[in-house]
Amino acid sequence: MERIRAITLDLDDTLWPVWPAIDRAEVVLQAWLADHAPATHALYAEPGALRAVRNRMNTERPDLAYDLSALRRESIRVALQQAGDNPALAEPAFEVFFAERQRVELFEGVASALEFLAARYPVLALTNGNADVHRIGIGQYFCGSVHALQAGVAKPDVRMFQLAAQTLQLPVEAVLHVGDDAVLDVQGARRAGMQAVWVNTAAQAWSCPNEPLPVTVPGLPQLCSLLV
Known part of the structure; x- marks a missing residue:
């Protein structure tokens, strides 16, 4: 731990549970x-119907693989077009969805933990998603963000972590990555040469049996205790 000079943080399901926010955003969109x-509302009134269109975009639009906002916007456009509504409504509809998606509820103790970490290290958001720390209201704790769209690759690709280290102007071994996903966060960071801490909020079993269990904490506040 004494080698740590900066921290990269995953966002969704590390700092807040993501699916409640997405569920609410889909209700607001409807x-x-x-x-x-x-x-469009009538055609996709069945629960999960709009999400199914969004999921289908993963296959139909591989060119948008790293742009979750564009995938969601395109899924709304397709739904509008199929229903006979004006596809130009996709942009304002997406903005309604996206604004609600940013209304997350932080896990207990995360705000104070971010304050603690930011006072001691540069903290960089490192995410495959499209959460915006500034719109969420925690941007003051971060020195910047690296998203998959910006990198052109997604975690666990080591290039995501390398770009984060370059952004921080530090060697990868001086950076600690913290995230909830055993493969995307922990395995990816380790393979890039970073140190890693697994935030296991759901008390899951370690899913990479061929690799040693990393330093594990149930939440961000417990990480702070390790860094005192």
């Missing part, structure tokens, strides 16, 4: 469609 694109 309500917006009911007012502005009623045919």
